[in-house]
Amino acid sequence: DAKTTQPTSMDCAEGRAANLPCNHSTISGNEYVYWYRQIHSQGPQYIIHGLKNNETNEMASLIITEDRKSSTLILPHATLRDTAVYYCIVRVAGRDDKIIFGKGTRLHILP
Amino acid sequence: GAVVSQHPSWVICKSGTSVKIECRSLDFQATTMFWYRQFPKQSLMLMATSNEGSKATYEQGVEKDKFLINHASLTLSTLTVTSAHPEDSSFYICSVRGGFFGPGTRLTVL
Numbered sequence: 055d056a057k058t059t060q061p062t063s064m065d066c067a068e069g070r071a072a073n074l075p076c077n078h079s080t081i082s083g084n085e086y087v088y089w090y091r092q093i094h095s096q097g098p099q100y101i102i103h104g105l106k107n108n109e110t111n112e113m114a115s116l117i118i119t120e121d122r123k124s125s126t127l128i129l130p131h132a133t134l135r136d137t138a139v140y141y142c143i144v145r146v147a148g149r150d151d152k153i154i155f156g157k158g159t160r161l162h163i164l165p
Numbered sequence: 166g167a168v169v170s171q172h173p174s175w176v177i178c179k180s181g182t183s184v185k186i187e188c189r190s191l192d193f194q195a196t197t198m199f200w201y202r203q204f205p206k207q208s209l210m211l212m213a214t215s216n217e218g219s220k221a222t223y224e225q226g227v228e229k230d231k232f233l234i235n236h237a238s239l240t241l242s243t244l245t246v247t248s249a250h251p252e253d254s255s256f257y258i259c260s261v262r263g264g265f266f267g268p269g270t271r272l273t274v275l
Contacts, residue, residue: 088264090264090266092209095256095269095271096268096269097169097171097258097260097266097267097268097269098209098258098260098266099266100166100264100265139208141208152199152211152214153199153211153260153264154211155201155208155209155210155211156208157208158208
């Protein structure tokens with residue numbers, strides 16, 4: 055899997071949009087961008103994934119640059135429950151491959 | 166997505182004893198499961214890949230004789246920490262299909 059780079063930590067005010075960046079400059083053509091988050095003392099939770107088009111679901115939006123070398127996860131209206139570590143991972147979809155986690159971004163939502 | 170459970174959710178044991186952690190895929194037949202461990206304020210570290218009906222594949226630096234993995238069915242993989250010591254205290258997490266994770270098991274070795 056290609057390597058990703060994320061900021062170590064970020065703060066966001068409650069109710070505002072949280073924008074989490076990720077760089078994946080060595081991503082391959084068949085690799086998707088996946089986002090997971092881990093709330094304290096829980097297992098990681100899938101958020102969203104995409105190949106090249108922007109994606110949106112009930113949890114978040116994913117914006118992928120045209121060259122696919124970076125992406126941004128957007129939580130449109132952050133709440134205190136969104137405080138977690140967010141992991142950006144690139145991998146081939148559908149394969150039973152292991153996931154190698156980087157350090158992720160620790161997002162603090164401030165009241 | 167797949168639903169994954171783990172049992173127990175937490176366990177405390179004495180040094181030198183063995184502890185078994187179960188990972189179940191509730192709605193998906195998983196030929197492959199993955200085991201991770203996580204120390205406080207650190208990321209998840211992949212320990213091994215559990216293969217149904219065959220031997221597990223361990224990551225470099227993980228002792229296969231200490232962390233015994235059994236994947237006897239398509240819905241159950243077990244991780245046994247043998248002769249546990251305080252340094253084995255950690256959060257153990259399993260996953261299936263490479264992307265759906267269990268809730269984790271907190272192991273504390275006294």
